[in-house]
Amino acid sequence: GAVVSQHPSRVICKSGTSVKIECRSLDFQATTMFWYRQFPKQSLMLMATSNEGSKATYEQGVEKDKFLINHASLTLSTLTVTSAHPEDSSFYICSAPGEGKYTEAFFGQGTRLTVV
Amino acid sequence: GQNIDQPTEMTATEGAIVQINCTYQTSGFNGLFWYQQHAGEAPTFLSYNVLDGLEEKGRFSSFLSRSKGYSYLLLKELQMKDSASYLCASMDSNYQLIWGAGTKLIIKP
Numbered sequence: 043g044a045v046v047s048q049h050p051s052r053v054i055c056k057s058g059t060s061v062k063i064e065c066r067s068l069d070f071q072a073t074t075m076f077w078y079r080q081f082p083k084q085s086l087m088l089m090a091t092s093n094e095g096s097k098a099t100y101e102q103g104v105e106k107d108k109f110l111i112n113h114a115s116l117t118l119s120t121l122t123v124t125s126a127h128p129e130d131s132s133f134y135i136c137s138a139p140g141e142g143k144y145t146e147a148f149f150g151q152g153t154r155l156t157v158v
Numbered sequence: 159g160q161n162i163d164q165p166t167e168m169t170a171t172e173g174a175i176v177q178i179n180c181t182y183q184t185s186g187f188n189g190l191f192w193y194q195q196h197a198g199e200a201p202t203f204l205s206y207n208v209l210d211g212l213e214e215k216g217r218f219s220s221f222l223s224r225s226k227g228y229s230y231l232l233l234k235e236l237q238m239k240d241s242a243s244y245l246c247a248s249m250d251s252n253y254q255l256i257w258g259a260g261t262k263l264i265i266k267p
Contacts, residue, residue: 066246085162085245086201087261135200139253146191147255149200 045069046138048150055126055157063121063153065136066086072138075119076147080133092119126157160184162258164246169264170236178231178244178261186251190222190229195244195260201245204231233263241265 043069052059057059065075073094092098098111102123110122123130133154137147161183170176182190189208193201207213207222207229219232231244243260250256 080211083223083259083262085257087257088254133198146203146206149202152198152200 043133046072046136046148046150048136048153050153051151052154053156055155057157058125060122060124061126061155063123063134063136063155065119065121065138065150067117067138067148070138071116072119073116074139075113076139077109077119077139078122078135078137080135086135089121094119123155126155128157131155131157159249160248160256162246162248162256164244164258164261166259166263167262167264169266170233172236172238172265172267175232175234176236176246176263178233178263180229180231180245180246180258182227182229182246182248182258184250184256184258184266186203187224188251188253190220190227191247191249191255192218192220192231193247195243195245197243204244236265238267 047066049064056129075092075150076088079089080086088101089104090100092111092113094113094116100106108124113119133152135152136150141145164180164201190205191206192204194204195201207220217234222229243262245260246258247255
């Protein structure tokens, strides 16, 4: 099946700094990438949808200036958490939809972000 | 509004059978997905149902009733490695996945 590679898997950063998370589609072209956040024992919450060549679409309540999303190519989407705070500590996961509309999504490995 | 309900936690015994239920209410419906998620890892795809009935795939089966907005995941011959969270997700009319909070399955020897 299709592979989405997400890096880093874990990152610890200081409050006020920025962290970049990368998701690459390794064997297919992902024109769309979904970015999720998951707090412990909670569901995946969609943050934004990135589209290659255009601006990302953010879900209500997600600050676009804080969570910068760039979809620079058909194989790379990045999420940058700017001016991170401890409450941003969470599990961030990207996923790309499969070919066709009725197929499963392909997930990256996830990034555990801890802001200290 | 859109809503997915599934039990928070279930416990079962190794070798037994367990059924995890999910009810959904979404704007339009384009299928129901089940994913398995081990702690600290990304979800992995288990099954997809869009028509009523039972889909069997090895030890795992998934059932859908569209008229009732109901699905279940059936796990047979439980193994310790099946201890994980099981996420139910409904695809809405915009082909977006609406996720349940997940059911944490605990397997005891």
